[in-house]
Amino acid sequence: MMNQIPAATLRQAVTRNVAASIAEDEGSGDRTAALIDPERKVEASVIIRHAGVIAGRPWVDESFRQVDPQLAVTWHCNEGQQVDADTNLLTITGPARSLLTAERIALNWLQTLSGVATRCRSYADRVAHTQTQLLDTRKTLPGMRIAQKYAVRCGSCANHRIGLYDGILIKENHITSCGSITAAVERARETSPDVPLEVETETEAQVAEAIAAGADHIMLDEFPLESMTRVVERYSGIARFEASGGITEQKLATIAETGVDFISLGVLTKDVTAADLSLRIKDDD
Structure with a gap:
Protein backbone atom coordinates (compact mmCIF):
# COMPACT_ATOMS: atom_id res chain seq x y z
CA MET A 1 0.00 0.00 0.00
CA ARG A 121 19.02 5.88 1.91
CA SER A 122 21.20 3.63 4.07
CA TYR A 123 18.35 1.14 4.45
CA ALA A 124 17.29 1.37 0.78
CA ASP A 125 20.83 0.62 -0.37
CA ARG A 126 20.68 -2.71 1.48
CA VAL A 127 17.78 -3.96 -0.68
CA ALA A 128 18.73 -2.25 -3.95
CA HIS A 129 19.53 -5.63 -5.53
CA THR A 130 15.90 -6.76 -5.05
CA GLN A 131 12.47 -5.53 -6.15
CA THR A 132 11.37 -4.88 -2.56
CA GLN A 133 10.26 -1.35 -1.67
CA LEU A 134 10.81 0.00 1.84
CA LEU A 135 7.85 1.79 3.41
CA ASP A 136 7.52 4.15 6.35
CA THR A 137 4.70 3.92 8.91
CA ARG A 138 2.53 6.29 10.96
CA LYS A 139 5.15 6.23 13.74
CA THR A 140 6.14 9.84 13.13
CA LEU A 141 6.96 12.78 15.38
CA PRO A 142 3.71 14.55 16.37
CA GLY A 143 2.91 17.40 14.00
CA MET A 144 5.64 16.37 11.55
CA ARG A 145 3.87 13.58 9.63
CA ILE A 146 3.99 15.20 6.19
CA ALA A 147 7.51 16.55 6.63
CA GLN A 148 8.94 13.20 7.67
CA LYS A 149 7.13 11.29 4.94
CA TYR A 150 8.47 13.82 2.44
CA ALA A 151 12.00 13.16 3.73
CA VAL A 152 11.44 9.41 3.44
CA ARG A 153 10.92 9.83 -0.31
CA CYS A 154 14.04 11.98 -0.57
CA GLY A 155 15.89 9.03 0.94
CA SER A 156 14.69 6.58 -1.75
CA CYS A 157 12.03 4.86 0.36
CA ALA A 158 8.26 5.18 -0.05
CA ASN A 159 5.19 6.17 1.93
CA HIS A 160 2.66 3.80 3.45
CA ARG A 161 -0.63 5.42 4.44
CA ILE A 162 -0.37 9.16 5.04
CA GLY A 163 -3.02 8.85 7.73
CA LEU A 164 -6.09 6.92 8.76
CA TYR A 165 -8.10 8.43 5.91
CA ASP A 166 -6.32 7.23 2.76
CA GLY A 167 -6.19 3.49 3.29
CA ILE A 168 -7.60 0.65 5.37
CA LEU A 169 -5.21 -1.46 7.42
CA ILE A 170 -7.06 -4.16 9.33
CA LYS A 171 -4.87 -5.08 12.29
CA GLU A 172 -5.17 -7.52 15.18
CA ASN A 173 -7.43 -5.33 17.32
CA HIS A 174 -9.71 -4.55 14.37
CA ILE A 175 -10.01 -8.27 13.62
CA THR A 176 -10.86 -9.01 17.25
CA SER A 177 -13.42 -6.20 17.33
CA CYS A 178 -15.06 -7.24 14.05
CA GLY A 179 -15.09 -10.95 14.90
CA SER A 180 -12.86 -12.28 12.12
CA ILE A 181 -10.68 -11.31 9.17
CA THR A 182 -13.47 -12.25 6.79
CA ALA A 183 -16.03 -10.09 8.57
CA ALA A 184 -13.64 -7.13 8.68
CA VAL A 185 -12.76 -7.38 4.98
CA GLU A 186 -16.39 -7.75 3.95
CA ARG A 187 -17.34 -4.68 5.96
CA ALA A 188 -14.46 -2.69 4.49
CA ARG A 189 -15.50 -3.58 0.94
CA GLU A 190 -19.04 -2.45 1.70
CA THR A 191 -18.12 0.89 3.28
CA SER A 192 -15.04 1.85 1.24
CA PRO A 193 -14.94 -0.18 -1.98
CA ASP A 194 -12.40 2.07 -3.71
CA VAL A 195 -9.95 2.49 -0.82
CA PRO A 196 -6.75 0.41 -0.65
CA LEU A 197 -7.22 -2.46 1.80
CA GLU A 198 -4.55 -4.32 3.73
CA VAL A 199 -4.81 -7.05 6.36
CA GLU A 200 -2.27 -7.78 9.06
CA THR A 201 -1.67 -11.50 9.56
CA GLU A 202 0.33 -13.49 12.09
CA THR A 203 -0.08 -17.04 10.75
CA GLU A 204 -0.28 -18.80 7.39
CA ALA A 205 -3.89 -19.70 8.16
CA GLN A 206 -4.73 -16.01 8.54
CA VAL A 207 -3.04 -15.29 5.21
CA ALA A 208 -5.25 -17.89 3.54
CA GLU A 209 -8.36 -16.41 5.15
CA ALA A 210 -7.45 -12.87 4.16
CA ILE A 211 -6.87 -13.85 0.54
CA ALA A 212 -10.08 -15.88 0.41
CA ALA A 213 -11.92 -12.84 1.78
CA GLY A 214 -10.58 -10.69 -1.06
CA ALA A 215 -7.67 -8.78 0.49
CA ASP A 216 -5.05 -7.90 -2.09
CA HIS A 217 -2.36 -6.60 0.29
CA ILE A 218 -1.18 -8.75 3.16
CA MET A 219 1.07 -7.72 6.03
CA LEU A 220 3.20 -10.56 7.38
CA ASP A 221 3.76 -9.53 10.98
CA GLU A 222 6.88 -11.08 12.54
CA PHE A 223 6.70 -14.14 10.28
CA PRO A 224 9.57 -16.63 10.48
CA LEU A 225 11.69 -16.49 7.33
CA GLU A 226 10.70 -19.97 6.16
CA SER A 227 7.00 -19.24 6.57
CA MET A 228 7.35 -15.91 4.78
CA THR A 229 9.09 -17.57 1.84
CA ARG A 230 6.43 -20.27 1.65
CA VAL A 231 3.54 -17.78 1.67
CA VAL A 232 5.09 -15.53 -0.98
CA GLU A 233 5.77 -18.48 -3.28
CA ARG A 234 2.29 -19.96 -2.82
CA TYR A 235 0.33 -16.77 -3.45
CA SER A 236 2.65 -15.05 -5.93
CA GLY A 237 0.59 -12.93 -8.34
CA ILE A 238 -2.52 -13.18 -6.17
CA ALA A 239 -1.64 -10.70 -3.45
CA ARG A 240 1.09 -8.25 -2.51
CA PHE A 241 3.06 -8.97 0.62
CA GLU A 242 4.55 -6.65 3.20
CA ALA A 243 6.96 -7.85 5.88
CA SER A 244 6.77 -6.00 9.19
CA GLY A 245 7.74 -6.27 12.84
CA GLY A 246 11.12 -6.79 14.46
CA ILE A 247 13.06 -6.06 11.29
CA THR A 248 16.58 -4.73 11.76
CA GLU A 249 18.89 -3.15 9.22
CA GLN A 250 20.98 -6.32 9.22
CA LYS A 251 17.95 -8.50 8.33
CA LEU A 252 16.70 -6.31 5.48
CA ALA A 253 18.46 -8.01 2.58
CA THR A 254 17.55 -11.52 3.71
CA ILE A 255 13.88 -10.61 4.10
CA ALA A 256 13.78 -8.76 0.77
CA GLU A 257 15.24 -11.82 -0.93
CA THR A 258 12.13 -13.84 0.02
CA GLY A 259 10.31 -11.89 -2.70
CA VAL A 260 8.08 -9.73 -0.50
CA ASP A 261 6.87 -6.61 -2.29
CA PHE A 262 7.33 -4.31 0.71
CA ILE A 263 9.02 -4.03 4.07
CA SER A 264 7.56 -1.47 6.49
CA LEU A 265 9.80 0.08 9.14
CA GLY A 266 8.83 2.44 11.94
CA VAL A 267 12.52 3.14 12.55
CA LEU A 268 12.69 5.25 9.38
CA THR A 269 10.88 8.08 11.15
CA LYS A 270 10.54 7.44 14.87
CA ASP A 271 14.22 7.13 15.78
Whole structure:
Protein backbone atom coordinates (compact mmCIF):
# COMPACT_ATOMS: atom_id res chain seq x y z
CA MET A 1 0.00 0.00 0.00
CA MET A 2 1.98 2.96 -1.30
CA ASN A 3 0.53 6.47 -1.23
CA GLN A 4 1.89 9.85 -2.24
CA ILE A 5 1.57 13.21 -0.56
CA PRO A 6 -0.74 15.46 -2.61
CA ALA A 7 0.97 18.70 -3.69
CA ALA A 8 -1.64 20.87 -1.96
CA THR A 9 -1.23 18.91 1.28
CA LEU A 10 2.53 19.37 1.11
CA ARG A 11 2.27 23.14 0.57
CA GLN A 12 -0.16 23.52 3.46
CA ALA A 13 2.06 21.47 5.76
CA VAL A 14 5.16 23.53 4.94
CA THR A 15 3.39 26.82 5.60
CA ARG A 16 1.75 25.58 8.81
CA ASN A 17 4.86 23.83 10.16
CA VAL A 18 7.08 26.86 9.64
CA ALA A 19 4.60 29.31 11.11
CA ALA A 20 4.33 27.16 14.23
CA SER A 21 8.10 26.81 14.59
CA ILE A 22 8.60 30.56 14.25
CA ALA A 23 5.91 31.25 16.84
CA GLU A 24 7.44 28.90 19.41
CA ASP A 25 10.98 30.23 18.91
CA GLU A 26 10.57 33.95 18.24
CA GLY A 27 7.55 34.54 20.46
CA SER A 28 7.29 38.28 21.23
CA GLY A 29 10.61 39.01 19.54
CA ASP A 30 14.27 38.02 19.24
CA ARG A 31 15.90 40.00 22.05
CA THR A 32 19.45 38.99 21.10
CA ALA A 33 19.15 39.83 17.40
CA ALA A 34 17.81 43.23 18.43
CA LEU A 35 21.35 44.09 19.54
CA ILE A 36 22.49 44.17 15.90
CA ASP A 37 22.35 47.23 13.65
CA PRO A 38 19.13 46.84 11.63
CA GLU A 39 20.93 48.08 8.50
CA ARG A 40 23.69 45.48 8.66
CA LYS A 41 23.68 42.99 5.77
CA VAL A 42 25.59 39.71 5.92
CA GLU A 43 26.25 36.48 4.04
CA ALA A 44 26.19 33.09 5.76
CA SER A 45 26.79 29.49 4.74
CA VAL A 46 25.34 26.25 6.11
CA ILE A 47 27.80 23.36 6.33
CA ILE A 48 27.09 19.69 7.04
CA ARG A 49 29.74 18.09 9.25
CA HIS A 50 29.35 14.53 7.97
CA ALA A 51 28.22 12.70 4.84
CA GLY A 52 24.46 12.54 4.42
CA VAL A 53 21.39 12.88 2.24
CA ILE A 54 19.83 16.35 2.10
CA ALA A 55 16.10 16.90 2.61
CA GLY A 56 13.91 19.76 3.78
CA ARG A 57 14.45 22.51 1.24
CA PRO A 58 10.77 23.64 1.16
CA TRP A 59 10.80 24.10 4.95
CA VAL A 60 14.14 25.91 4.94
CA ASP A 61 13.12 28.28 2.15
CA GLU A 62 9.80 28.99 3.85
CA SER A 63 11.50 29.63 7.20
CA PHE A 64 13.66 32.39 5.77
CA ARG A 65 10.77 33.76 3.71
CA GLN A 66 8.37 33.97 6.63
CA VAL A 67 10.94 35.57 8.93
CA ASP A 68 12.01 38.13 6.33
CA PRO A 69 11.38 38.09 2.55
CA GLN A 70 14.60 40.10 2.15
CA LEU A 71 16.62 36.99 3.01
CA ALA A 72 17.86 35.40 -0.22
CA VAL A 73 18.72 31.69 -0.26
CA THR A 74 21.01 30.04 -2.80
CA TRP A 75 21.31 26.24 -2.71
CA HIS A 76 24.51 24.45 -3.70
CA CYS A 77 23.03 20.93 -3.66
CA ASN A 78 19.88 19.19 -4.80
CA GLU A 79 17.11 17.75 -2.68
CA GLY A 80 17.80 14.08 -2.06
CA GLN A 81 21.48 14.43 -2.96
CA GLN A 82 24.14 12.47 -1.10
CA VAL A 83 26.82 14.93 0.01
CA ASP A 84 30.22 14.60 1.64
CA ALA A 85 31.30 15.93 5.01
CA ASP A 86 31.99 19.69 5.14
CA THR A 87 29.86 20.41 2.07
CA ASN A 88 28.49 23.94 1.80
CA LEU A 89 24.78 23.27 1.38
CA LEU A 90 23.40 26.77 0.95
CA THR A 91 24.18 30.46 1.23
CA ILE A 92 21.89 33.07 2.75
CA THR A 93 22.26 36.82 2.31
CA GLY A 94 20.29 39.68 3.83
CA PRO A 95 19.71 41.55 7.09
CA ALA A 96 21.80 40.11 9.92
CA ARG A 97 19.00 40.46 12.45
CA SER A 98 16.55 38.45 10.39
CA LEU A 99 19.08 35.85 9.39
CA LEU A 100 20.01 35.10 12.99
CA THR A 101 16.36 34.93 14.02
CA ALA A 102 15.64 32.42 11.25
CA GLU A 103 18.84 30.40 11.74
CA ARG A 104 17.74 27.81 14.27
CA ILE A 105 14.23 27.56 12.84
CA ALA A 106 15.55 26.67 9.39
CA LEU A 107 18.33 24.41 10.65
CA ASN A 108 15.96 22.44 12.86
CA TRP A 109 13.97 21.46 9.79
CA LEU A 110 17.01 20.74 7.67
CA GLN A 111 18.82 18.68 10.30
CA THR A 112 15.77 16.58 11.16
CA LEU A 113 14.60 15.87 7.62
CA SER A 114 18.13 15.24 6.36
CA GLY A 115 18.55 12.80 9.24
CA VAL A 116 15.45 10.91 8.10
CA ALA A 117 16.57 10.90 4.46
CA THR A 118 20.06 9.73 5.36
CA ARG A 119 18.75 6.76 7.33
CA CYS A 120 16.30 5.88 4.57
CA ARG A 121 19.02 5.88 1.91
CA SER A 122 21.20 3.63 4.07
CA TYR A 123 18.35 1.14 4.45
CA ALA A 124 17.29 1.37 0.78
CA ASP A 125 20.83 0.62 -0.37
CA ARG A 126 20.68 -2.71 1.48
CA VAL A 127 17.78 -3.96 -0.68
CA ALA A 128 18.73 -2.25 -3.95
CA HIS A 129 19.53 -5.63 -5.53
CA THR A 130 15.90 -6.76 -5.05
CA GLN A 131 12.47 -5.53 -6.15
CA THR A 132 11.37 -4.88 -2.56
CA GLN A 133 10.26 -1.35 -1.67
CA LEU A 134 10.81 0.00 1.84
CA LEU A 135 7.85 1.79 3.41
CA ASP A 136 7.52 4.15 6.35
CA THR A 137 4.70 3.92 8.91
CA ARG A 138 2.53 6.29 10.96
CA LYS A 139 5.15 6.23 13.74
CA THR A 140 6.14 9.84 13.13
CA LEU A 141 6.96 12.78 15.38
CA PRO A 142 3.71 14.55 16.37
CA GLY A 143 2.91 17.40 14.00
CA MET A 144 5.64 16.37 11.55
CA ARG A 145 3.87 13.58 9.63
CA ILE A 146 3.99 15.20 6.19
CA ALA A 147 7.51 16.55 6.63
CA GLN A 148 8.94 13.20 7.67
CA LYS A 149 7.13 11.29 4.94
CA TYR A 150 8.47 13.82 2.44
CA ALA A 151 12.00 13.16 3.73
CA VAL A 152 11.44 9.41 3.44
CA ARG A 153 10.92 9.83 -0.31
CA CYS A 154 14.04 11.98 -0.57
CA GLY A 155 15.89 9.03 0.94
CA SER A 156 14.69 6.58 -1.75
CA CYS A 157 12.03 4.86 0.36
CA ALA A 158 8.26 5.18 -0.05
CA ASN A 159 5.19 6.17 1.93
CA HIS A 160 2.66 3.80 3.45
CA ARG A 161 -0.63 5.42 4.44
CA ILE A 162 -0.37 9.16 5.04
CA GLY A 163 -3.02 8.85 7.73
CA LEU A 164 -6.09 6.92 8.76
CA TYR A 165 -8.10 8.43 5.91
CA ASP A 166 -6.32 7.23 2.76
CA GLY A 167 -6.19 3.49 3.29
CA ILE A 168 -7.60 0.65 5.37
CA LEU A 169 -5.21 -1.46 7.42
CA ILE A 170 -7.06 -4.16 9.33
CA LYS A 171 -4.87 -5.08 12.29
CA GLU A 172 -5.17 -7.52 15.18
CA ASN A 173 -7.43 -5.33 17.32
CA HIS A 174 -9.71 -4.55 14.37
CA ILE A 175 -10.01 -8.27 13.62
CA THR A 176 -10.86 -9.01 17.25
CA SER A 177 -13.42 -6.20 17.33
CA CYS A 178 -15.06 -7.24 14.05
CA GLY A 179 -15.09 -10.95 14.90
CA SER A 180 -12.86 -12.28 12.12
CA ILE A 181 -10.68 -11.31 9.17
CA THR A 182 -13.47 -12.25 6.79
CA ALA A 183 -16.03 -10.09 8.57
CA ALA A 184 -13.64 -7.13 8.68
CA VAL A 185 -12.76 -7.38 4.98
CA GLU A 186 -16.39 -7.75 3.95
CA ARG A 187 -17.34 -4.68 5.96
CA ALA A 188 -14.46 -2.69 4.49
CA ARG A 189 -15.50 -3.58 0.94
CA GLU A 190 -19.04 -2.45 1.70
CA THR A 191 -18.12 0.89 3.28
CA SER A 192 -15.04 1.85 1.24
CA PRO A 193 -14.94 -0.18 -1.98
CA ASP A 194 -12.40 2.07 -3.71
CA VAL A 195 -9.95 2.49 -0.82
CA PRO A 196 -6.75 0.41 -0.65
CA LEU A 197 -7.22 -2.46 1.80
CA GLU A 198 -4.55 -4.32 3.73
CA VAL A 199 -4.81 -7.05 6.36
CA GLU A 200 -2.27 -7.78 9.06
CA THR A 201 -1.67 -11.50 9.56
CA GLU A 202 0.33 -13.49 12.09
CA THR A 203 -0.08 -17.04 10.75
CA GLU A 204 -0.28 -18.80 7.39
CA ALA A 205 -3.89 -19.70 8.16
CA GLN A 206 -4.73 -16.01 8.54
CA VAL A 207 -3.04 -15.29 5.21
CA ALA A 208 -5.25 -17.89 3.54
CA GLU A 209 -8.36 -16.41 5.15
CA ALA A 210 -7.45 -12.87 4.16
CA ILE A 211 -6.87 -13.85 0.54
CA ALA A 212 -10.08 -15.88 0.41
CA ALA A 213 -11.92 -12.84 1.78
CA GLY A 214 -10.58 -10.69 -1.06
CA ALA A 215 -7.67 -8.78 0.49
CA ASP A 216 -5.05 -7.90 -2.09
CA HIS A 217 -2.36 -6.60 0.29
CA ILE A 218 -1.18 -8.75 3.16
CA MET A 219 1.07 -7.72 6.03
CA LEU A 220 3.20 -10.56 7.38
CA ASP A 221 3.76 -9.53 10.98
CA GLU A 222 6.88 -11.08 12.54
CA PHE A 223 6.70 -14.14 10.28
CA PRO A 224 9.57 -16.63 10.48
CA LEU A 225 11.69 -16.49 7.33
CA GLU A 226 10.70 -19.97 6.16
CA SER A 227 7.00 -19.24 6.57
CA MET A 228 7.35 -15.91 4.78
CA THR A 229 9.09 -17.57 1.84
CA ARG A 230 6.43 -20.27 1.65
CA VAL A 231 3.54 -17.78 1.67
CA VAL A 232 5.09 -15.53 -0.98
CA GLU A 233 5.77 -18.48 -3.28
CA ARG A 234 2.29 -19.96 -2.82
CA TYR A 235 0.33 -16.77 -3.45
CA SER A 236 2.65 -15.05 -5.93
CA GLY A 237 0.59 -12.93 -8.34
CA ILE A 238 -2.52 -13.18 -6.17
CA ALA A 239 -1.64 -10.70 -3.45
CA ARG A 240 1.09 -8.25 -2.51
CA PHE A 241 3.06 -8.97 0.62
CA GLU A 242 4.55 -6.65 3.20
CA ALA A 243 6.96 -7.85 5.88
CA SER A 244 6.77 -6.00 9.19
CA GLY A 245 7.74 -6.27 12.84
CA GLY A 246 11.12 -6.79 14.46
CA ILE A 247 13.06 -6.06 11.29
CA THR A 248 16.58 -4.73 11.76
CA GLU A 249 18.89 -3.15 9.22
CA GLN A 250 20.98 -6.32 9.22
CA LYS A 251 17.95 -8.50 8.33
CA LEU A 252 16.70 -6.31 5.48
CA ALA A 253 18.46 -8.01 2.58
CA THR A 254 17.55 -11.52 3.71
CA ILE A 255 13.88 -10.61 4.10
CA ALA A 256 13.78 -8.76 0.77
CA GLU A 257 15.24 -11.82 -0.93
CA THR A 258 12.13 -13.84 0.02
CA GLY A 259 10.31 -11.89 -2.70
CA VAL A 260 8.08 -9.73 -0.50
CA ASP A 261 6.87 -6.61 -2.29
CA PHE A 262 7.33 -4.31 0.71
CA ILE A 263 9.02 -4.03 4.07
CA SER A 264 7.56 -1.47 6.49
CA LEU A 265 9.80 0.08 9.14
CA GLY A 266 8.83 2.44 11.94
CA VAL A 267 12.52 3.14 12.55
CA LEU A 268 12.69 5.25 9.38
CA THR A 269 10.88 8.08 11.15
CA LYS A 270 10.54 7.44 14.87
CA ASP A 271 14.22 7.13 15.78
CA VAL A 272 15.68 10.22 14.18
CA THR A 273 19.38 11.08 14.31
CA ALA A 274 19.62 14.70 13.18
CA ALA A 275 22.25 15.82 10.73
CA ASP A 276 25.08 17.88 12.23
CA LEU A 277 24.84 21.33 10.64
CA SER A 278 26.58 24.64 11.23
CA LEU A 279 25.75 28.16 10.04
CA ARG A 280 28.63 30.61 9.81
CA ILE A 281 28.47 34.29 8.89
CA LYS A 282 31.18 35.36 6.49
CA ASP A 283 33.84 37.60 8.05
CA ASP A 284 33.89 41.05 6.49
CA ASP A 285 37.66 40.82 6.29
